Amino acid sequence: MTADAAAPDARELPAPIVRALAPQEWEAWYRGLEVAFGGQEEEPQERELWRGLTELDRSLSAWDGPAQVGGAGAFSFRLAVPGGAVLPAAGVTMVGVLPTHRRRGLLTALMRRQLDDIRARGEALAVLTASESAIYGRFGYGLGTWRLSLTVPRAKVRLRSPGDASVRLRLADPAESSPACERLYASRVALRPGMLERRPDWERLPLLDAPGSRGGYSPLQCVLAEDRGTGQLLGYARYAVDVAWTAADVPAGTVRVRDIEAQSPQVYAALWSFLLDLDLTDTVTVRSRPVDDPLLHLVSDPRRLDARISDSMFVRLVDVGAALRGRGYAAPVEVVLDVTDEFCPWNTGRWKLHSGGPGKGAVCEPTTERADLALAVRELGSAYLGGTNLTALAAAGLVTELRDGALAEASRAFASDVAPWLPHGF
Incomplete structure (x- = not known):
């Protein structure tokens, strides 16, 4: 045998x-x-x-x-x-x-x-990050957010934004400053699709700093940006430093930025100015920022940033009607979507979406009316947070326009003023 x-x-x-x-x-x-x-x-x-x-x-x-x-x-x-x-x-x-x-x-x-x-x-929604990006599409997850990684040679760029004399920077213990930083983070969540509210105990994740996982970098450090007059926290950055030297004893260290949040452009520029001016370093890296991050426009030479884009969070509409009712729309829209969902068949069918535009709410219910667009739930997940354009998906043959003008109308409505972004993994 x-x-x-x-x-x-x-x-x-x-x-x-x-x-x-x-x-x-x-x-x-x-x-x-x-x-x-x-x-x-x-x-x-x-x-x-x-x-x-x-x-x-x-x-x-x-x-x-x-x-x-x-x-x-x-x-x-x-x-x-x-x-x-x-x-x-x-x-x-x-x-x-x-x-x-x-x-x-x-x-x-x-x-x-x-x-x-x-x-x-x-x-109505499920989200995930994938170790292998090809796995989860067959279960209806669409790529909903991208992330930007940057490697900045500090000697070859300068910031275009002037400093703000009202902002004071000071170093702080990451754990002791965490409650104030978490309050600032919470105030930013609703401003950008894809961000996550941090439930109790999740404030520990940004502080995770296991010695065996540092890879030669220093313990986690934190710099706070505060109002010089009131002491109010206006922004923060957490980072670590790997001090290194060339054969000629020239400092060649690297600053690895863990996270950075700020309430205004001036504060954001002040924090980056600090990170790009740390002694004994010549490179600053950050692994995950939004693809429309202001630093792309703050620096004198964006070509020096070595910007790279990769996939981040995948989005799955578990209940199409509830998910589409729950989000806002950038423009008025009335469109019938013919949705295919092989893995969750309760979503398969025609859904009529209507919204008067920003601040007007939305209605999305099953319908027997003629469809205007046909797409799979995977593509609906990709477009849901506004980071992937329905017109681009149609150009790839993944969305079919069944009524003239419906694609442009829906694309405008599904758009987001800011790129969606997942601030941390899970």
Whole structure:
């Protein structure tokens, strides 16, 4: 008997059982996730953070007999959408399948159970970041936000914005200044689609600074921008420094910016001026900023920024009607969308969307009227936060215009004045 004949077809093997995670199973569940992502163990500080943030009632485990072979989780987020509303959204996370159990439909089973649970909770949206960007489209997730990374040679650029004498900068302990920084962050959330409200304990994530994960960089540092007269916090930046030297003993350190928030253009410029003027460094890097970040226009020579764009957050409309009613629209729109959703068939059908424009609210209900645009729920997710233009999707053959003028009308309405952006991973 050949080896091929002896091995059963994966389709004939018993299907693993997917069920809710029990509290005592967390360690094995999380270790399975680490194995699924290559096997390297996280630092204890990181592991402790994610254990504390895990919502056990939203965590699924997959079992093959006595062995735990996969899992998926979700966080209960609130997500900023165009128009300034902040809506409940499931933050899909910790999805992994052991190498021995791939290609057996286990991921599909986890996604099926999870989306059914999300719908039962009344959440109209699900979002995720993907380790491999090709995976989740078949489950209806569309790429909704992009991120910009920059590498700035500080000696070759200058800032065009003048300084503000009313702004005072001072160094502060990251943990001690965290409450004030979190209040400032919270005031910014509704201003940009894609940003997440931070629930209790999530303020710990920006402060995560496990020594074994620093990669040669300093402990986390924080600079505050305050009003010189009142002491009011106007902005902050968190960063770390890797001091290095060339063979000729010339300083060649790197500043790695973790996050930066400011209430005005002047304060934003003041913080960047500080970061670009740190002694013993010649490069400043930042991994994730909005694609319309003001620094692109603040510097004297944008070509020097080595700007790179990559995918960030994927968006899934779990309830098309509720999701489209929940966001605002940049222009009046009345359009019938013929939506296809193979994985969540309750969304499939024609939906009539009507809005009077900014501040006017929206109505979106099932209809039997003739369709104006045809698209899959994946493309609707891509366009939902305003970062991907429906016209661009149509140019790729992913949206079909069925009524002349409907595409331009919908594209204008779905647009956002600012690019959507996810401020941190999950």
